[in-house]
Amino acid sequence: MIGKVFVGALVVLLVVAPHLVRAQTPKEIGSYRAWRAYVYNEANGNKVCFMDSEPADTEPKNVRRGQIYTLVTHRPGDKVRDEVSIFVGYPFKEGSTVKVTITDKEFTLFTDADSAWNYDARGDKNMVNAMIKGNVMIVEGRSKRGTNTRDRYSLSGFTAAHKAISKACGVK
Template identity: 45%
Template sequence: MMKLTRILAFCCAVAVAAPLTLSGGEAAAQQPKPLGTFSAWSAFTYQEDGGLVCYVVSEPIKDDGDYTRRGKIYTLVTHRPAKKTTGVVSVVAGYQYADGGEALVSIGSSNYKLFTVDDHAWAATAADDKSIVDAMKKGANMVIKGKSSRNTSTTDTYSLNGFTRAYEEISKACKVAG
């Protein structure tokens, strides 16, 4: 549990730091406010450019691959109602993906391809995000496979326990349909 807390604190810092822009010496985003931890998933909100951002985050329960070094690994689902985006699925792999590579997501019998840029992966469309989120709500585990720029294959397994409850919390906080 302590490892999860440290990882989630790091994830929060990354999630907030990534979209920061400085304007008049003030940061455009604020520190995340925790909404709660629901089994394997935690929910947070923060302000960004005058709008509320709500997200859930989790780390894998198992990560496999023949690597010597790997950064933090986590998956997020984010609402940014001010930007009219909801349920955006993103993965941080902890390494640079291979150029032109894909991350493959499996939830039960459903499979999805995510496009990759640097160490991140996303669904290509809002419809894909919705399909993945719907599968996450119904599934028990999610497996994400990727390949690094050094040709190392990885397989990360996430528990989906608590995902639905965490997602409901961020949907309520951001006033979007869950």
């Protein structure tokens, strides 16, 4: 039985491995103050362009967390533009939402494990437009353990990074 499982796993590896090899490592397009822009091709050949930033400040200070960052992604081959995803470095309280404030605009995102997402593409578009016009983005969430967190992102360089990923992916 173990031999059959091994052979099956080997066959799957031989079929899947060539496709994994073709996926590229992201190439940095540029660094724009608080934001960095990247491009890569997925294994299927589709181009992906994204930008990321880490918070300038996090609260509370005495809480251990994993990586904290925000992404804005274009996947033109899948007709995805301006997809916002926020990673907070801890698992969210189940069923909780995240509040994002950009200047005077508030957005409510749903949570999944350690990430937060807009409910639809219109929410992404509205949030990105606010990020282009804003200076600071505040992300507030609640962990599985009940800890409230607040992360402050600088939006300095956001517009330039967004223009760079849009140009790289041919998105208008």
